[in-house]
Amino acid sequence: xxxxxxxxxxxxxxxxxxxxxxxxxxxxxxxxxxxxxxxxxxxxxxxxxxxxxxxxxxxxxxxxxxxxxxxxxxxxxxxxxxxxxxxxxxxxxxxxxxxxxxxxxxxxxxxxxxxxxxxxxxxxxxxxxxxxxxxxxxxxxxxxxxxxxxxxxxxxxxxxxxxxxxxxxxxxxxxxxxxxxxxxxxxxxxxxxxxxxxxxxxxxxxxxxxxxxxxxxxxxxxxxxxxxxxxxxxxxxxxxxxxxxxxxxxxxxxxxxxxxxxxxxxxxxxxxxxxxxxxxxxxxxxxxxxxxxx
Amino acid sequence: xxxxxxxxxxxxxxxxxxxxxxxxxxxxxxxxxxxxxxxxxxxxxxxxxxxxxxxxxxxxxxxxxxxxxxxxxxxxxxxxxxxxxxxxxxxxxxxxxxxxxxxxxxxxxxxxxxxxxxxxxxxxxxxxxxxxxxxxxxxxxxxxxxxxxxxxxxxxxxxxxxxxxxxxxxxxxxxxxxxxxxxxxxxxxxxxxxxxxxxxxxxxxxxxxxxxxxxxxxxxxxxxxxxxxxxxxxxxxxxxxxxxxxxxxx
Numbered sequence: 001x002x003x004x005x006x007x008x009x010x011x012x013x014x015x016x017x018x019x020x021x022x023x024x025x026x027x028x029x030x031x032x033x034x035x036x037x038x039x040x041x042x043x044x045x046x047x048x049x050x051x052x053x054x055x056x057x058x059x060x061x062x063x064x065x066x067x068x069x070x071x072x073x074x075x076x077x078x079x080x081x082x083x084x085x086x087x088x089x090x091x092x093x094x095x096x097x098x099x100x101x102x103x104x105x106x107x108x109x110x111x112x113x114x115x116x117x118x119x120x121x122x123x124x125x126x127x128x129x130x131x132x133x134x135x136x137x138x139x140x141x142x143x144x145x146x147x148x149x150x151x152x153x154x155x156x157x158x159x160x161x162x163x164x165x166x167x168x169x170x171x172x173x174x175x176x177x178x179x180x181x182x183x184x185x186x187x188x189x190x191x192x193x194x195x196x197x198x199x200x201x202x203x204x205x206x207x208x209x210x211x212x213x214x215x216x217x218x219x220x221x222x223x224x225x226x227x228x229x230x231x232x233x234x235x236x237x238x239x240x241x242x243x244x245x246x247x248x249x250x251x252x253x254x255x256x257x258x259x260x261x262x263x264x265x266x267x268x269x270x271x272x273x274x275x276x277x278x279x280x281x282x283x284x285x286x287x288x289x290x291x292x293x294x
Numbered sequence: 295x296x297x298x299x300x301x302x303x304x305x306x307x308x309x310x311x312x313x314x315x316x317x318x319x320x321x322x323x324x325x326x327x328x329x330x331x332x333x334x335x336x337x338x339x340x341x342x343x344x345x346x347x348x349x350x351x352x353x354x355x356x357x358x359x360x361x362x363x364x365x366x367x368x369x370x371x372x373x374x375x376x377x378x379x380x381x382x383x384x385x386x387x388x389x390x391x392x393x394x395x396x397x398x399x400x401x402x403x404x405x406x407x408x409x410x411x412x413x414x415x416x417x418x419x420x421x422x423x424x425x426x427x428x429x430x431x432x433x434x435x436x437x438x439x440x441x442x443x444x445x446x447x448x449x450x451x452x453x454x455x456x457x458x459x460x461x462x463x464x465x466x467x468x469x470x471x472x473x474x475x476x477x478x479x480x481x482x483x484x485x486x487x488x489x490x491x492x493x494x495x496x497x498x499x500x501x502x503x504x505x506x507x508x509x510x511x512x513x514x515x516x517x518x519x520x521x522x523x524x525x526x527x528x529x530x531x532x533x534x535x536x537x538x539x540x541x542x543x544x
Contacts, residue, residue: 050416089483
């Protein structure tokens with residue numbers, strides 16, 4: 001009778017044959033014990049050999065240059081250099097976590113679970129997407145930091161001259177193109193809506209006027225890139241006949257994300273020197289309160 | 295026809311019998327030594343810690359390359375962090391006047407203090423990495439698929455909680471590294487539209503990182519977030535069992 005009222009899961013694995021089973025004690029408990037021991041010993045050794053950093057006492061008057069968030073947030077701090085702060089720091093990560101959580105509701109096929117990669121072309125899709133994520137992110141960072149134009153000139157003697165200067169980096173699109181004056185102050189709300197304003201209450205509200213070139217550079221192009229590039233990747237893989245199922249599309253999306261996320265973290269951690277300038281890791285000299293110099 | 299007479303019990307046999315077959319021992323451990331399949335199953339089923347596991351599992355699931363133990367190790371890091379964290383709490387007072395000096399004191403005057411602090415820090419980093427790798431493992435083995443959809447969502451929540459646990463702990467040494475990292479981090483949170491400045495103020499207990507921020511981060515770090523994480527971990531582990539253990543090809 002009880003089965004009549006208990007909601008059944010969407011898919012229930014069939015009962016398995018006894019000869020496919022092993023006992024948890026000792027077969028699994030043993031593996032867990034070894035894993036725990038390996039980690040305990042490794043971490044003890046690490047803790048013996050490397051001290052946790054401790055710099056000078058906190059001082060609100062002495063700002064280290066660069067000031068960096070904890071390493072696992074440096075991907076967001078890196079994004080912050082390229083677009084609107086609210087977008088990079090809050091909106092994009094929140095939306096991405098939402099997308100991540102929604103994965104199983106998008107791909108509802110039960111097939112291919114419990115197996116590494118699972119579908120026919122999954123290894124190919126994963127490696128290509130990860131490489132696209134890694135290389136693409138690097139290229140975009142190099143371009144937006146202005147290093148792309150600099151290196152093109154230095155290595156190949158290529159210079160776009162004044163005409164192409166607006167392609168040097170994102171900001172140049174705002175500053176080097178002849179935007180008409182009206183486009184920098186488009187009224188989109190004829191009254192002040194305080195809730196949209198991040199200014200202190202009482203001050204003049206700028207929010208209801210849109211600086212179109214500024215908006216384009218800070219939000220328009222980044223949104224287009226963040227939505228468009230993954231979509232383009234999945235579309236191309238679909239056209240190539242690699243992506244056939246929703247699982248394949250998720251593989252491309254997730255692998256591209258892991259690649260990009262890894263590079264953003266790496267660049268933020270090891271390639272950003274004073275003034276958040278893009279430098280090589282061995283040129284990372286920080287003034288005052290240097291992480292890891294203790 | 296010779297009849298086999300039973301061998302006389304040796305001294306070791308008698309000692310073993312006295313130690314493990316007495317009234318007190320059996321009141322604690324009801325099962326015998328796990329050297330028979332029956333006892334091996336009973337020991338898992340009747341032990342509160344081991345009964346997280348079923349008594350039998352599919353043979354592919356003990357293969358190390360199937361999971362690399364990443365989820366279990368994340369939990370193990372959580373336990374290790376709790377132990378080292380409690381030891382650090384004995385010596386640490388979350389006030390602006392004392393925090394930094396207490397850390398120095400832990401490192402120089404407390405027996406094994408430096409070691410405990412190092413362990414706590416490296417385990418925290420390890421946990422962030424392990425949780426992320428665990429998520430990758432679950433994704434690439436398609437283990438989020440039905441009927442495990444909701445457990446994947448719980449996993450995403452646990453990922454966020456792990457980041458928050460690490461982030462709130464980052465401020466506690468009250469050195470330049472901590473102070474400015476949290477300043478940058480909370481500025482990122484504060485840039486959110488509409489809710490940003492309010493949530494930053496709520497997190498810091500003021501407009502900038504100061505004494506109120508320290509006590510808030512400390513409270514969240516040592517009780518608020520671990521409690522929340524423990525609840526979601528309980529759900530996570532419970533759902534693994536309810537959804538039929540680890541995912542495997544249907």
